[in-house]
Amino acid sequence: xxxxxFQYRLEDLTDYIQSFxxxxxxxxxxxxxxxxxxxxxxxNMTNISKNFRAQLPQLLNLELxxxxxxxxxxxxxxxxxxxxxxxxxxxxxxxPGNNGRRTLCLSSEVGCNMACKFCFTGKQxxxxxxxxxQIVGQFVRVMMDQPEGEPITNVVFMGMGEPxxxxxxxxxxxxxxxxxxxxxxxxxxxxxSTSGLVPQxxxxxxxxxxxxxxxxxxxxxxxxxIMPINKKWPIADLLEACRIHSRTSKDKVTMEYVLLKxxxxxxxxxxxxxxxLRNVPSKVNLIPFNEHPDSxxxxxxEEKVNAFQTYLMSKDVHxxxxxxMGRDIYAACGQLTSAHKNHPITMSI
Ligand code: SAH
Ligand code: SF4
Numbered sequence: 001x002x003x004x005x006f007q008y009r010l011e012d013l014t015d016y017i018q019s020f021x022x023x024x025x026x027x028x029x030x031x032x033x034x035x036x037x038x039x040x041x042x043x044n045m046t047n048i049s050k051n052f053r054a055q056l057p058q059l060l061n062l063e064l065x066x067x068x069x070x071x072x073x074x075x076x077x078x079x080x081x082x083x084x085x086x087x088x089x090x091x092x093x094x095x096p097g098n099n100g101r102r103t104l105c106l107s108s109e110v111g112c113n114m115a116c117k118f119c120f121t122g123k124q125x126x127x128x129x130x131x132x133x134q135i136v137g138q139f140v141r142v143m144m145d146q147p148e149g150e151p152i153t154n155v156v157f158m159g160m161g162e163p164x165x166x167x168x169x170x171x172x173x174x175x176x177x178x179x180x181x182x183x184x185x186x187x188x189x190x191x192x193s194t195s196g197l198v199p200q201x202x203x204x205x206x207x208x209x210x211x212x213x214x215x216x217x218x219x220x221x222x223x224x225x226i227m228p229i230n231k232k233w234p235i236a237d238l239l240e241a242c243r244i245h246s247r248t249s250k251d252k253v254t255m256e257y258v259l260l261k262x263x264x265x266x267x268x269x270x271x272x273x274x275x276x277l278r279n280v281p282s283k284v285n286l287i288p289f290n291e292h293p294d295s296x297x298x299x300x301x302e303e304k305v306n307a308f309q310t311y312l313m314s315k316d317v318h319x320x321x322x323x324x325m326g327r328d329i330y331a332a333c334g335q336l337t338s339a340h341k342n343h344p345i346t347m348s349i
Pocket of ligand 1: 118119120157158159160161162163193194195212213214216256257258287288289290291292
């Protein structure tokens with residue numbers, strides 16, 4: 001029976017191909033054709049012997065997860081809803097940026113067990129961890145949609161799920177994405193975002209990927225109220241893991257901070273944030289809360305967001321405000337879900 005091509009890192013594909021008596025470099029050729037040249041018909045892979053080409057459909061299939069729905073926002077953001085089997089779906093979002101940057105936000109799980117109070121995905125308990133082929137499949141399916149000369153330039157694991165709760169599939173998929181025989185994305189263009197699974201953070205370092213952490217609060221008391229994981233791994237442990245990552249990788253860690261009205265958006269919080277990040281090589285990414293039904297949280301006013309940002313800047317913190325993209329199609333941070341019955345039809349920007 002043919003097995004799915006997209007589950008295989010190059011070394012696994014090599015083993016598989018060699019088990020049929022074929023040469024090692026056939027795996028590299030297949031990677032080149034499929035990922036590099038977007039060729040899905042084995043018959044057209046002309047540098048592979050005719051005999052082996054004829055055999056390939058029995059050995060490998062090139063099936064991708066089905067797109068159930070595709071939506072395009074007024075700002076050019078595209079959202080894809082994928083069928084991942086067992087009646088489950090996940091979403092991936094392609095976000096256009098400046099200077100030819102196109103960032104694909106991938107999902108790693110259906111639902112999420114971390115249960116952060118402000119997150120739409122977190123309202124759904126974990127239903128399923130995605131396989132390597134389903135993660136790579138999201139990328140390849142979106143890649144196939146891209147016009148010539150407009151490649152996906154960055155990947156962020158900031159869609160549905162906690163990537164470090166599904167490390168095997170996430171790191172295998174990342175390895176496939178950065179293989180020089182295939183998609184050849186630089187490791188530094190792949191970011192893993194975590195709510196703070198401290199023991200797994202060294203896996204990000206070892207894989208050479210960028211690290212983002214959903215900090216979202218400046219002290220344990222506040223963080224515990226919105227992120228249950230903080231009871232297991234409090235801020236001090238999390239920041240120590242970030243320091244080690246940064247020391248080894250020489251990269252700054254991105255600290256994501258969702259601004260929640262009258263909860264973590266005061267200047268007092270900003271002051272505290274500056275203090276706790278003093279010895280952590282990092283940059284802060286401010287994300288004004290994206291509203292969704294029944295969360296109980298609200299987005300702070302523009303003035304509040306600006307004041308928070310200005311304070312951090314005045315203390316020489318490297319701070320960026322994340323642009324809200326795709327809100328009209330419910331594709332912004334923390335708005336992804338597979339519980340589509342809860343979605344309003346449109347939302348105003
Ligand atoms: N599970 C991972 C990655 C997915 S969440 C993590 O938590 O890091 C990606 C980012 O979206 C996180 O930084 C999270 O704090 C943020 N987020 C979640 N819900 C949000 C919302 N409603 N508005 C704005 N940001 C949100
Ligand atoms: Fe899960 Fe991240 Fe949402 Fe928390 S913010 S519930 S970890 S997806």
